[in-house]
Amino acid sequence: MTKSSAATAPLLDTRALNRATLERQLLLRRSSLSARDAVRHLLGLQAQNVKPPYYALAARLDGFAPEQLSGLMAAREAVRIVTLRSTIHTHTAEDCLTLRPLVQPARDRELTNFRKGLDGVDLDRLAASARELVEAGPRTMTQLREALSAQWPDADPQSLAVAARCRLPLVQVTPRGLWGRSGQVSLTTAEHWLGRPAGPAPAPEAVVLRYLAAFGPASVKDMQTWAGLTRLREVFERLRPKLLTFRDPKGAELFDLPDAPRPDPGTPAPPRFLPEFDNLLLSHADRTRVVPPEHRGRTWRGNQAHRALLVDGFLAGLWRLDGDALVVEPFGTLTKAQRADVTAEGARMLETMHPGTSYDIRFGTVVRG
Numbered sequence: 001m002t003k004s005s006a007a008t009a010p011l012l013d014t015r016a017l018n019r020a021t022l023e024r025q026l027l028l029r030r031s032s033l034s035a036r037d038a039v040r041h042l043l044g045l046q047a048q049n050v051k052p053p054y055y056a057l058a059a060r061l062d063g064f065a066p067e068q069l070s071g072l073m074a075a076r077e078a079v080r081i082v083t084l085r086s087t088i089h090t091h092t093a094e095d096c097l098t099l100r101p102l103v104q105p106a107r108d109r110e111l112t113n114f115r116k117g118l119d120g121v122d123l124d125r126l127a128a129s130a131r132e133l134v135e136a137g138p139r140t141m142t143q144l145r146e147a148l149s150a151q152w153p154d155a156d157p158q159s160l161a162v163a164a165r166c167r168l169p170l171v172q173v174t175p176r177g178l179w180g181r182s183g184q185v186s187l188t189t190a191e192h193w194l195g196r197p198a199g200p201a202p203a204p205e206a207v208v209l210r211y212l213a214a215f216g217p218a219s220v221k222d223m224q225t226w227a228g229l230t231r232l233r234e235v236f237e238r239l240r241p242k243l244l245t246f247r248d249p250k251g252a253e254l255f256d257l258p259d260a261p262r263p264d265p266g267t268p269a270p271p272r273f274l275p276e277f278d279n280l281l282l283s284h285a286d287r288t289r290v291v292p293p294e295h296r297g298r299t300w301r302g303n304q305a306h307r308a309l310l311v312d313g314f315l316a317g318l319w320r321l322d323g324d325a326l327v328v329e330p331f332g333t334l335t336k337a338q339r340a341d342v343t344a345e346g347a348r349m350l351e352t353m354h355p356g357t358s359y360d361i362r363f364g365t366v367v368r369g
Contacts, residue, residue, distance in 0.1 A: 009247045012217060012254060015265035017289040018313045023261045024214050025280050026060035027272050027310070033061060035068040036092060039078060042214050043099070043207075044089035046282065047080050048305075050177055052275035053090040055307075058352045059272045066179035066353060073177050076194055080172040082165060085228040085282070086110055090177070093194050100169040100190065101201035106228045107166040117156025118163055126152070130164035131189055138173045138186035141165075169198060204235045209257065217246055217256035221285035252286065269313030271338070271345045276305035281315070291315045295331055311338055319346070325360045326350060339363070 012020070022028040026038060038061055039045060045053040054066045069090075072078035079096050083089045083103055091099060111123075126148065133139055133147050141161050148160040164170070169190040175183035191197050211223050220233050236243075236255055246254040256262070274280060280290055281299060291299075295315050299306050309317040309328060317330035326346050334342065346361050 009245045009253065011249070012246045012262075013249055013265065014289060015313075016262065017217065017248060017254075019263040019265055019267050019269065020217060020256075020261065021215060021280070021289055022269055022313050023263050024216060027280065028263065028267065028269055028313075030062040031060060032063075035061065035064065036072055036077060039069075039072075039090060040092045040095060042279065043210055044083065044091040044095060044279075046275075046277040046279050047088045047090040047177070048277050049275075052277050054179055055273070055275035055349075055353065056278055058349055059274055064352060070177075070179040070181075073174055079190065079193065080177045081169060081190060082107075084226060087277075088172070094199075096169070096171065096190050097194065097196070097198045098200070098202050099207070101198060102204070102207060103227060103229060104201070111163055111166045114156070114159040114162050117159030119155070121152050121155050121160070121163070123163060123167060126160065126163055127167040131168055134164075134168075134170065134188045135192045138188045140184055140186050144187070204232065205239055208232070208235055208239060208255075212243075212255060212257050213260060215279075215283050216260060217244075217254040217262070218284060219248075219252045219254055219286070221252075222283070225285040226279075226283040248286065250286070269310070271316075271342045272310040273319055273346060273349045274308040274310060276307050278308065281308060298331065309342070311342065321359070324358065325362050327362050327364050329364045 019028060025042070026033070031038065033041065035057055038057060045056050047053050054069055057064050057069060069078065073090075077093050078090055079093060080088055080090055081096050081100060083091065083100050086106065129151060130144065130148065133144065139147070144164055145157040145161040148164065149155070149157045152160060170187040171190045171193050173186050173188055173193060175181040176185055208223060211226060212218060215222070215226060220236050224230055224232050239255070243255045244258050246256065248254055276299075281287065287296070290310075290313070292314055299308050299315065299318065306318045307320060308315055309319050309330070311317070311330070311334065316332070317328060319326065319328050321327075328342060328346060343361050350357070350359050
């Protein structure tokens with residue numbers, strides 16, 4: 001698209017983008033999708049910690065119970081694996097076996113950061129050796145480091161383990177990730193755990209269409225941010241005849257599916273309690289469709305992410321469970337009606353995630369710094 005044609009593309013203002021994204025993310029109204037279908041539609045859930053995927057679905061699905069996702073993981077229909085942006089995601093088994101090959105170039109780039117510690121190491125041999133080790137029995141990263149160091153004593157042990165994780169699709173086996181259970185991180189290959197071989201990487205065009213269905217309208221940079229990949233412009237160009245184009249308030253070109261929902265910007269957006277690392281907040285290069293500029297960076301402190309509160313569709317505060325209380329910390333003043341709606345949504349979330357447990361709901365103030 002030329003600069004002149006981009007300038008004449010229909011404008012989607014921030015609220016229009018917000019409502020469209022919330023609808024795709026199942027956050028404008030709760031969905032009747034099953035947990036499995038929701039995980040697939042959303043192309044996975046950020047799972048740096050164990051609990052966030054459960055809270056993510058509680059915010060999105062009608063009638064959700066944590067046992068639904070936990071049951072999928074116990075049945076090996078969903079798994080935890082490093083994929084998008086080099087971070088752990090909960091994916092359906094099918095997406096695990098195909099999306100991981102798609103993002104393999106990013107894993108290969110990650111490996112270059114450890115080149116010095118892998119001097120003299122045959123990476124193909126390392127991958128074959130690591131596969132044999134973890135398929136003989138799940139291994140922790142410590143066990144994997146020790147076993148690989150015995151074969152390459154002059155290499156950096158941590159680099160050896162990272163190389164195995166980058167070269168192989170290593171999943172975290174249960175009970176890790178199950179609701180109400182605990183377990184250290186133990187790894188085996190996706191193929192071994194799921195009992196079938198990995199499929200070929202999907203055509204990037206197919207993944208672009210799925211991304212737009214879950215996160216659109218979006219720019220090329222948005223999708224590259226979500227996937228942790230580069231050079232996707234030509235993929236979008238091949239799809240251009242099948243897509244609609246818009247522009248955002250900053251003039252960036254946005255792509256979208258012709259039949260995707262784009263609700264009226266005035267559509268009400270109920271409050272939502274999102275977990276730390278929710279993909280809604282991480283999957284666009286320009287996050288102003290959800291994060292007001294004045295609140296940029298307020299869901300993070302150092303390497304720690306905070307749980308996010310949405311009010312009227314936008315980031316409006318933080319929340320946490322503190323003993324027997326749900327503590328809600330708005331960034332600004334809530335109206336009486338907003339406060340009542342947040343309280344009602346908080347009570348619903350608690351009943352979904354912690355049925356039979358009594359919590360007070362308290363409002364506090366976020367301290368910056």
